[in-house]
Amino acid sequence: MTTSIIIAGPRGKMGSEAVKMVTEEKSYELVACIDHKHDGMTLAEIPGMPNLDVPIYTDVKACFQQHKADILIELSVPDAGFAHTELALNYGIRPVVGTSGFSKEQIDRLAHIAKETKTGCIIAPNFAIGAVLMMQFAKMAAAYLPDVEIIEKHHDQKVDAPSGTAVKTADMIKETRKSKQQGHPDEVETMSGARGAQDDGIHIHSVRLPGLVAHQEVIFGGPGQILTISHDSLDRASFMSGVKLAIEHVRNMTELVYGLEKIMMQ
Numbered sequence: 001m002t003t004s005i006i007i008a009g010p011r012g013k014m015g016s017e018a019v020k021m022v023t024e025e026k027s028y029e030l031v032a033c034i035d036h037k038h039d040g041m042t043l044a045e046i047p048g049m050p051n052l053d054v055p056i057y058t059d060v061k062a063c064f065q066q067h068k069a070d071i072l073i074e075l076s077v078p079d080a081g082f083a084h085t086e087l088a089l090n091y092g093i094r095p096v097v098g099t100s101g102f103s104k105e106q107i108d109r110l111a112h113i114a115k116e117t118k119t120g121c122i123i124a125p126n127f128a129i130g131a132v133l134m135m136q137f138a139k140m141a142a143a144y145l146p147d148v149e150i151i152e153k154h155h156d157q158k159v160d161a162p163s164g165t166a167v168k169t170a171d172m173i174k175e176t177r178k179s180k181q182q183g184h185p186d187e188v189e190t191m192s193g194a195r196g197a198q199d200d201g202i203h204i205h206s207v208r209l210p211g212l213v214a215h216q217e218v219i220f221g222g223p224g225q226i227l228t229i230s231h232d233s234l235d236r237a238s239f240m241s242g243v244k245l246a247i248e249h250v251r252n253m254t255e256l257v258y259g260l261e262k263i264m265m266q
């Protein structure tokens with residue numbers, strides 16, 4: 001059985017890796033792409049893109065009306081990514097979303113539409129299997145070592161901070177640790193932002209530098225000991241097995257799932 005796929009953001013760092021993965025996989029067919037440029041062109045006509053006769057749409061509705069695909073792989077930017085995902089659900093096209101930067105309200109809204117339309121959707125803050133394990137291990141550790149800070153490090157072209165992975169890691173840690181204010185109760189920032197962002201007392205620090213890809217350390221401290229759980233994506237190929245896993249699962253789903261761990265660890 002062939003799975004027909006639309007990719008949003010095909011020229012991007014992740015989108016181009018996804019185009020490669022989809023076209024290499026025999027049971028997948030790339031039927032169209034969504035971009036905010038190059039309407040009416042094909043991928044083959046764009047310099048640097050593979051020689052594929054795949055149409056590009058800037059009009060997302062027209063794309064979904066003309067291609068009743070099984071799956072949308074969403075890898076663009078936060079605002080457009082949310083709009084694409086919402087529309088795909090309304091057309092019965094199952095979204096596999098890697099785009100980060102959605103608010104909790106946006107995720108709740110998509111979950112509501114997925115339920116109403118009985119359309120599967122996976123939002124995966126990180127598709128790298130090792131990163132999912134890092135988050136899961138951090139959740140386990142937080143039950144015993146509740147003082148924790150997250151340092152996420154990414155390339156300097158990333159638009160959202162903190163990363164989707166860091167936000168999800170904090171969410172998962174909150175599932176096992178009790179609410180806690182960390183550090184000295186009278187702590188003062190003499191330079192604004194010095195202690196990073198905070199989610200229920202968990203400090204999150206975002207580093208952006210050329211040369212980095214996607215990295216995260218979750219550091220736990222306890223009396224006389226430190227536990228560091230870290231993960232590094234050194235290449236965007238690291239995300240593709242997770243994208244495939246999501247595609248295989250979402251086909252049989254009728255609701256939204258937020259986090260790859262929900263399908264890896266059933």
Ligand SMILES: NC(=O)C1=CN([C@@H]2O[C@H](COP(=O)(O)OP(=O)(O)OC[C@H]3O[C@@H](n4cnc5c(N)ncnc54)[C@H](OP(=O)(O)O)[C@@H]3O)[C@@H](O)[C@H]2O)C=CC1
Nearest residue numbers: 009011012013014035036075076080098099100125126127
């Ligand atoms: N879940 C995961 O495992 C991973 C998630 N990500 C996330 O995926 C997203 C993409 O990352 P990355 O590839 O590095 O980013 P890039 O900036 O390299 O790619 C984004 C692409 O989207 C295009 N774009 C911008 N606006 C629109 C629009 N309205 N419709 C369609 N395409 C649009 C951009 O075009 P232009 O350049 O012309 O503006 C660009 O080609 C980010 O949110 C990132 O955080 C990244 C890696 C892993």
Ligand SMILES: O=C(O)C1=N[C@H](C(=O)O)C[C@H](O)C1
Nearest residue numbers: 100125126158163164165214
């Ligand atoms: O922008 C990126 O590169 C990445 N974004 C995702 C995130 O925000 O967590 C996943 C991964 O870290 C790479």
